[in-house]
Amino acid sequence: EHTNFGFDLLEIPERFDRFEEGLEVITRLLREEKPITLQGDYYQLQDAILLPHPERAGGTRVLIGGNGEKRTLPLVARYANEWNGVFLPPARYTERNARLTALLEKEGRDPQQVRRSLMTRVVFGRDEAAMHAELAEMGTTAEAARERGIVVGTAAAVQEQLGQLAEAGVQRVMLQWMALDDLDRLAALAEAVL
Structure with a gap:
């Protein structure tokens, strides 16, 4: 997208430097009622x-x-106010979550005041055959997808994985549904799991 619109995405270190300074600007403007003055880079x-x-x-x-x-x-x-991990399996989410808790305590912030969420893809099949068909289109297996943090399975398996994520500290999950034309299966996922 950045190329399409003519924006220089920058190298990662410079992008993060701008992002960090931008966060200070934005959060101060949103949270402070008095005018702010800032001379940043x-x-x-x-x-x-x-x-x-x-x-x-x-x-x-x-x-x-x-x-x-x-x-x-x-x-x-x-x-x-919220951390959104991306494509993390439960064990790695637990590790990052513990690291965040330590960083929050170091900043003098109550860790309970920062919501923990995860965004990941979901591959749902009404049955094993449907699930494996979608995984084959992706060129992967259920085990390999789960290792990459993707929620995969029939209703029972998806429910189990969501439970594991909750145990890892995830308070909210944002599931990416990539089968955009398959609204019937999306409705089946919602009915069976949510």
């Missing part, structure tokens, strides 16, 4: 104020998604 504000100010106490909630331990999780600990 990328953004300069002089007596800036956001009007109308968010009505929610504490400002608009900020969700940061990603799994990186070096930059992403520290930014979540400093600025976010």
Whole structure:
């Protein structure tokens, strides 16, 4: 997309530097009622104020998604109200979640105040044959997909995996449904699992 619209996506370190400074700007504008002044490397504000100010106490909630331990999780600990892990199997989610809790405590924040979520793909089959057919189209197996953090299976298996994610600390799951033209199967997933 960035190429289509003529934007330089930048290298990852510079992109994260801008993102970090941007988070400071955005969260301060959303959460502080007084004008802010900031002379950053990328953004300069002089007596800036956001009007109308968010009505929610504490400002608009900020969700940061990603799994990186070096930059992403520290930014979540400093600025976010919700962490959204991406394509993590339960064991890896547990590890990242524990790391985030330690970072939040280091920042002096209550870990319970930061919601934990996960975005991942779901491959649902009404039966094993349908599930394996979709996996074959993806060029993978159920085991390999699960190792990559994808929720895979019939209703019982999907329910079991969602339970494992809840035990790992996931409070909300955002399931990506890639079979965009198969609304009947999506309805079957919702009826059987949700």
